[in-house]
Amino acid sequence: MNFHLVSIFPHFFESPLGSGLMSKAVDTGLVGLDFVDVRQFAGGVYKSVDDRPFGGGPGMLLKLDPMVKALDSIPSRGRILMLSPRGKPFTQAQARELALEDDVTLICGRYEGIDERLLDLYPVELVSVGDFVLNGGEAAAVCLVEAVARLLPGFMGHEESGDEESFSAGLLEYPHYTRPEEFDGLTVPEVLRSGDHGRITAWRREQSLTATLRDRPDVLPTARLTVEDIDFLRRLPRTRLGRNLYIALCHYPVTNKFGEKVAVSVTNLDLHDMARVARSYGLGGFYATTPIEDQKALAERLLGHWREGAGAQANPDRAEAFAKVKVFDDIEGAVLDIEAQTGQRPRFAATSARLDRRKQAQPALTFGDVRSWLANSPVLLIFGTGHGLAEEVLSKTDGIVRPLRYLDDYNHLSVRSAVAIIVDRLVADEY
């Protein structure tokens, strides 16, 4: 397999691609490395390859002409990839795919940029090795060449495969130990010295699950998990971000469809669905707020039915869900209750189905923003009944969360659906 490396710094690759297993693979003909020096194709006295961008801005760009000549000099280019932070993330799956090719051309841009028209002239795929910025594509290209080449049959020697099963399953790898059995008082886990392959396999799987839940919970949703895996994961300690999240359903002051300030009735089903979300996601609490006395009485009667009355006997799960529901006159009552419980004043985020188009409105809060708050303090997330929270509530919050379905014109979810989705986005299964 041939890699054609197009760069203004071909010298960069000398030592990383000229040593170890890579140099053996080149010697045996398994890998061909073809360094294409863009500067050799530059014209003029100074052999200049870069120029300033149109429209201003820092940095220099690689000019088209030498790049085009460099690419045209390659007889068999195969797939053309350019390393760029604008690219799609490079993954092990893509490494496997590329390992089936005969030729791959890698363009190392300078990360300040390349003249965009190159992408009109050639079928260039942009790939990124990560969400960080380098001086040029060369260091990323070394990673890509190494990740692909090691998957070629024969690269690693006959005993070993380059594609570890543990990585393929979407979990982090389990820990390894080698001799001596004891070092500085630290011993190798007994199971690994037992010779019992069933126990060793099970232990390694559990270690992978433990490491993944601790360090990369973000990959669990796509990992292939058996029932045994899940039963094991359930027994592990984990972050419970949800404990810092409190939700409030505000029945007054909210707006009606004409934008007028109104009060909305408390309903059994809103309380039900939200209480079940609050309990299932392990939230700190759920508040229903209304200043109207007979509405409060209605709410308390509903809660009583499900907590201690006939509802609790028929359905003990509901009693548990309703245990954390409280009814207060207003949001301030909820705030005082959170302060009393946690010793901290919560941060407030409002929710809305509409973009905030008021003058001087701040950009909407992202779920990432609210999640970072949750790591440090209680957060009260306020939902409105009717047609949404009144201005006087919105203006007291630390921000408004970006609406769900913000790219669509039609966004008419029930408050029950919106609560479920927003809570899930903030403190999904693994958090």
Added chain:
Amino acid sequence: MNFHLVSIFPHFFESPLGSGLMSKAVDTGLVGLDFVDVRQFAGGVYKSVDDRPFGGGPGMLLKLDPMVKALDSIPSRGRILMLSPRGKPFTQAQARELALEDDVTLICGRYEGIDERLLDLYPVELVSVGDFVLNGGEAAAVCLVEAVARLLPGFMGHEESGDEESFSAGLLEYPHYTRPEEFDGLTVPEVLRSGDHGRITAWRREQSLTATLRDRPDVLPTARLTVEDIDFLRRLPRTRLGRNLYIALCHYPVTNKFGEKVAVSVTNLDLHDMARVARSYGLGGFYATTPIEDQKALAERLLGHWREGAGAQANPDRAEAFAKVKVFDDIEGAVLDIEAQTGQRPRFAATSARLDRRKQAQPALTFGDVRSWLANSPVLLIFGTGHGLAEEVLSKTDGIVRPLRYLDDYNHLSVRSAVAIIVDRLVADEY
């Protein structure tokens, strides 16, 4: 700032860290590079640094003793990082943080592994440059050193900053152009030659938004977006995975809490909430299934009220939501309807609040699995009322989606909440 690079292949770094801006930074004293050759600390005749893992498996591990001696030889280690696919993802934010340090020690493991006890002996942070596998940490270390060093004041020269604003905002960078104005019939966009900085800034922002929606929609949820950004994004074409997704609410055969097969009544609110989810997420359709004639009549009466009756006049949004709801006897009726509309037989996924503990049960489907189906064919996602779908429905599907809250014992969401969350996970805002 000093980088201490601990490796068994220090020669690897020679050319990448010995050329260009990096070599200038070393010459001026801005960056200090300290190569620590682990092999020099190995004992025995063969200076061996590796050994086989306890418990079996492919590959060799780095032994503890030379690694410990190598680390102890560094007078001022600062933070110790090890490059590993088991690590947390390395990001630009972490690069900024590391650029404030005086000393950073980077351990380049061989990726087959390192003796885990090293992590007990030193406060080692594991970092990963991406979800791919390398032969060793060296190529990743080059990326990390370059990403950090270029943020040091003075590294890039006085004119430029290493930290592009466009990347910090969480969007992909806009395209760049340089001279000539015309190349092979391709011209530089007029706006960039206009000298109008307001227009140039707006154009670049729009180009960043366009590229991000097309290639990295996954970063939009955490990007800081203004109302103007969102209005622009709304006008762009995008993938509509939701069109291939159909949901069905099954009222028979389902189970009651004793596991018996029963029929459950159609309710106004289930239809309401699910119709609004289906319309808001642009789904292909929503089916309610019941074989009971008076239940079908009830459902049709409800639909009529909201589609054409008093409900439609009071609330036209609801009429739109209910437009795609259909009532059929059973799931097979829904399937035939989807086939008639799309010419393709849908794939089926069932949902359940419980883990599938039947013998020979397959691992649960992940949301990634179902999303990959959606790219190629219609998918019918089946929800049960009561205590969940009966066995005879489950056994006909292509799989059961992993339960929401699978790590918790308490998982009693309403079907309305579960539908909202599952649809959101499959075809969230940007898809």
